[in-house]
Amino acid sequence: xxxxxxxxxALVEVLLRVPPLFVVDEFLKISLGLPVSTGEEVPILxxxxxxxxxxxxxxxxxxxxxxYNAFVFTLLKFFICCLGCMxxxxxxVLYTKHLIIVYLYLMSLGLVFISYWTNVSAIKQIQALTMSxxxxxxxxxxxxxxxxxxxKNLLDLEGPGILVIQNFAIQFLLAILFRNVHLGPRHPxxxxxxxxxxxxxxxxxxxxxxxxxxxxxxxFSTLLPLFLVKYVLWSxxxxxxxxIYAGYQHGRLFIxxxxxxxxxxxxxxxxxxxxxxxxxxxxxxxxxxILLLMDNYDEEVDEGIKVSTLLAVQSLASLAKSLLxxxxxxxTAVLGMxxxxxxxCHYIGNFFQWILLTDEEEDKSIGTVSAILFYIxxxxxxLTSLNPEKRFIRLCRNFCLLFTALLHFLxxxxxxxxxxxxxxxxxxxxxxxxxxxxxxxxxxxxISLLVYLWSQHSISTWLLAVSAFSVEVIVKVVVSLMIYxxxxxxxxxxxxxxxxxxxxxxxxxxGNTIEFCFGIFLFFNGAWILLFESGxxxxxxxxxxxxxxNIWCEARAGWSVFMKRxxxxxxxxxxxxxxxxxxxxxDDVCAICYQEMHSAKITRCNHFFHGMxxxxxxxxxxxxxxxxxxxxxxxxxxxxxxxxxxxxxxxNQNLLLEEEPDLLLNEGVR
Numbered sequence: 001x002x003x004x005x006x007x008x009x010a011l012v013e014v015l016l017r018v019p020p021l022f023v024v025d026e027f028l029k030i031s032l033g034l035p036v037s038t039g040e041e042v043p044i045l046x047x048x049x050x051x052x053x054x055x056x057x058x059x060x061x062x063x064x065x066x067x068y069n070a071f072v073f074t075l076l077k078f079f080i081c082c083l084g085c086m087x088x089x090x091x092x093v094l095y096t097k098h099l100i101i102v103y104l105y106l107m108s109l110g111l112v113f114i115s116y117w118t119n120v121s122a123i124k125q126i127q128a129l130t131m132s133x134x135x136x137x138x139x140x141x142x143x144x145x146x147x148x149x150x151x152k153n154l155l156d157l158e159g160p161g162i163l164v165i166q167n168f169a170i171q172f173l174l175a176i177l178f179r180n181v182h183l184g185p186r187h188p189x190x191x192x193x194x195x196x197x198x199x200x201x202x203x204x205x206x207x208x209x210x211x212x213x214x215x216x217x218x219x220f221s222t223l224l225p226l227f228l229v230k231y232v233l234w235s236x237x238x239x240x241x242x243x244i245y246a247g248y249q250h251g252r253l254f255i256x257x258x259x260x261x262x263x264x265x266x267x268x269x270x271x272x273x274x275x276x277x278x279x280x281x282x283x284x285x286x287x288x289x290i291l292l293l294m295d296n297y298d299e300e301v302d303e304g305i306k307v308s309t310l311l312a313v314q315s316l317a318s319l320a321k322s323l324l325x326x327x328x329x330x331x332t333a334v335l336g337m338x339x340x341x342x343x344x345c346h347y348i349g350n351f352f353q354w355i356l357l358t359d360e361e362e363d364k365s366i367g368t369v370s371a372i373l374f375y376i377x378x379x380x381x382x383l384t385s386l387n388p389e390k391r392f393i394r395l396c397r398n399f400c401l402l403f404t405a406l407l408h409f410l411x412x413x414x415x416x417x418x419x420x421x422x423x424x425x426x427x428x429x430x431x432x433x434x435x436x437x438x439x440x441x442x443x444x445x446x447i448s449l450l451v452y453l454w455s456q457h458s459i460s461t462w463l464l465a466v467s468a469f470s471v472e473v474i475v476k477v478v479v480s481l482m483i484y485x486x487x488x489x490x491x492x493x494x495x496x497x498x499x500x501x502x503x504x505x506x507x508x509x510x511g512n513t514i515e516f517c518f519g520i521f522l523f524f525n526g527a528w529i530l531l532f533e534s535g536x537x538x539x540x541x542x543x544x545x546x547x548x549x550n551i552w553c554e555a556r557a558g559w560s561v562f563m564k565r566x567x568x569x570x571x572x573x574x575x576x577x578x579x580x581x582x583x584x585x586x587d588d589v590c591a592i593c594y595q596e597m598h599s600a601k602i603t604r605c606n607h608f609f610h611g612m613x614x615x616x617x618x619x620x621x622x623x624x625x626x627x628x629x630x631x632x633x634x635x636x637x638x639x640x641x642x643x644x645x646x647x648x649x650x651x652n653q654n655l656l657l658e659e660e661p662d663l664l665l666n667e668g669v670r
Contacts, residue, residue, distance in 0.1 A: 014275050016099050020088040021280045021332055027085050028330040033077030093271060098243060101183065105232060108182040112225045115174045119201040119218035122167040126205045127214065129163065164205050171198040183236075184228030197224040274339045281327065281336025288326050292319055324395060325388045334378045342371035345406060352410055355434050356417055366409045374402050380538045397462050400453070404469035407442055411473055414438045415480045422487030442477045446470035461529050465522060472518045479511035496595040498612045505565070512558055519550040568618040571631065572611050576602040583608070591625055592617060605629040 027033075091102055175198035179191055201217040254263045296315065328334045346367030353359070377398045378384070386394055417435050450470050457463055483504055490497045526543045530536075578586075578600040590597050592613035600608040605627050609617070614631075622631050 013096055014272055014279055016096070016103065017092055017271065017276045018280045018283065020092040021276070023088040024085050025284070025330050025332040027081045028332060032081040033074065035074060093267065104181050105183055108178055109229050111174050111178045112222055112229060115171060115198050116218050116222045118167065118170055119221060122163055123201055123205060123214060123218060126163050127211060164202055167202045168199060171202060174198055178225055182228050183232045193224060197221050274342065277336045277339035278343060281333065281340055284333060284336065285323050285327050289319065289323055292322060321392055325392050328378065328383055328391065328395060330384055334375065334384060338371045338375045341374050342367040345370035348406065352413060352438060355438060356414060357431060357434065358417060369409065370402060370406060373405055374398065376542065377401060380536065380542055382534065382536065400466050401469065404446065404466055404473065407446060407473045410438065411442055411476050418480055418484040419487070422484045422491065439477050439481055443474055446474055461525050461533060464525055468518045468522055472515055475511055475514045479507055482507050496593065496610065498599065498610060501612050501616065516554055516558070519554065523547055523551060564619065568615045571618055572601060572615050578602050578608055603631050
């Protein structure tokens with residue numbers, strides 16, 4: 001019961017934060033009041049030029065005056081829209097209790113205006129009907145009908161009496177609502193006067209009063225509720241300032257103690273931003289879908305069309321297309337769509353986690369990274385600024401890029417599991433089958449996608465990017481399967497496989513080289529798009545990030561691994577090779593892997609180790625595993641060697657963790 005209540009309260013809190021997003025979305029729909037290049041100013045300019053063609057000086061003055069007025073008006077609209085967006089965002093970040101107070105105040109203000117406009121509309125209709133009825137039947141006022149119990153006239157649907165009764169009921173309901181939601185002083189006298197104030201125009205409509213007094217009665221009826229609303233506004237100004245200052249102090253102290261990122265993360269969780277964005281986007285799309293369905297229904301009724309199954313499917317497809325296009329027409333809509341996509345990607349990750357029988361947290365990162373990637377793609381391609389048809393095409397292309405990136409994330413889930421299964425000699429066949437099934441999917445799906453795309457689309461930079469991502473994931477899966485096969489073979493061998501480390505290194509080097517080449521290809525592909533198709537600051541920044549992390553850092557890391565490996569090989573080659581007689585006399589196992597030694601290297605301190613085991617040990621440090629003596633002496637004194645060995649120990653620690661995690665796991669299990 002408590003869980004259901006807490007879920008209901010959480011849902012209510014989410015719904016309370018949705019309206020400010022709709023306000024921001026409406027301001028963004030009109031581009032914050034800034035003019036959009038639609039060519040509407042051309043006829044105005046030509047008309048002005050035609051009217052003033054006789055005097056070039058007057059033309060210039062007229063144009064300057066119009067330009068100044070338009071500029072000031074546009075600047076004023078932009079300022080108002082920005083102020084509205086900032087106000088909506090400030091309401092969005094309020095605590096729940098303050099948010100409820102704001103909504104109560106806005107509700108009370110809205111009730112006053114609804115009451116006013118309802119009274120105005122009712123009084124106009126009552127006056128018009130009274131005049132028509134009086135001229136036709138010479139009837140008396142509504143009050144006389146009430147006193148004479150003339151029920152027929154009072155309940156006449158075309159008479160003024162029924163309108164007065166309807167307005168009485170509406171105003172009474174509005175008064176009851178206002179009494180319960182307004183934040184002003186709740187003095188008993190004021191509470192009793194409120195229903196009378198709301199229903200005063202209806203009372204006057206029953207009396208034979210002058211038309212001017214009846215016409216202005218809705219204005220007088222709003223004086224008391226408006227006074228209460230304004231009183232609340234002025235009396236709470238100090239409290240509002242205190243809340244703003246307290247929020248500023250809280251943020252400043254939190255940043256000084258924990259940092260800006262911690263504040264953002266805390267507020268992100270408090271406001272439940274992803275859930276709010278999802279609800280906002282679903283409600284926005286649902287609103288648009290209802291409007292489209294109503295329009296289609298009206299057209300079908302007007303034209304008398306009998307909808308067939310084929311037409312229904314086509315109508316459904318066009319409806320889905322329209323919803324997708326309007327679902328990303330503003331920045332807030334794109335954020336909402338991003339949250340929905342993150343939600344689905346999260347559960348896709350959960351599904352593959354369930355298939356692989358793992359409990360890791362990789363699925364959470366899939367949802368987060370997918371959301372970031374989709375939003376960056378939307379900003380990079382200018383999704384919101386495109387016309388509907390181009391926006392739909394670009395959205396589909398972004399989805400293709402996102403799907404290929406999702407395949408890479410899935411490979412990051414299955415790859416460590418493959419290595420673990422192969423190195424630990426796991427006898428559970430169904431776990432191997434599940435992992436291999438996911439790998440088969442990661443190969444078959446991108447191949448099928450490439451076949452479809454290349455058969456349906458002509459060559460383009462977008463198609464080349466999708467193809468590069470797809471081929472890259474295929475290569476990564478093939479590399480993982482090859483290493484998995486090598487570890488399985490090694491697990492079933494009865495003797496130590498000394499060349500395993502070299503084979504694994506060569507396979508990984510091949511895969512990393514292919515990935516590096518694709519990184520360079522994608523950089524030049526993006527440069528072509530930037531220069532000749534669609535430029536932009538965001539695309540340029542993303543290219544710089546790609547060039548640094550995916551090209552420069554990868555090249556530097558690969559070269560560092562190659563040089564350290566070559567250094568380790570040179571160190572091993574400088575050591576003596578043990579003969580068969582020495583191994584027979586020793587009759588011992590390698591102290592690193594505890595396997596029999598059919599070949600070994602002899603250190604300067606006369607200890608025997610497998611050459612491959614010793615090489616992996618040298619990735620970490622230059623000291624003997626048994627006596628901690630220097631294994632490889634260079635042209636310097638022992639002190640310098642010791643310092644260099646300690647420094648290399650700290651610098652090379654990550655090499656073993658990055659390059660040989662699966663090999664170490666294999667050795668540790670043995």
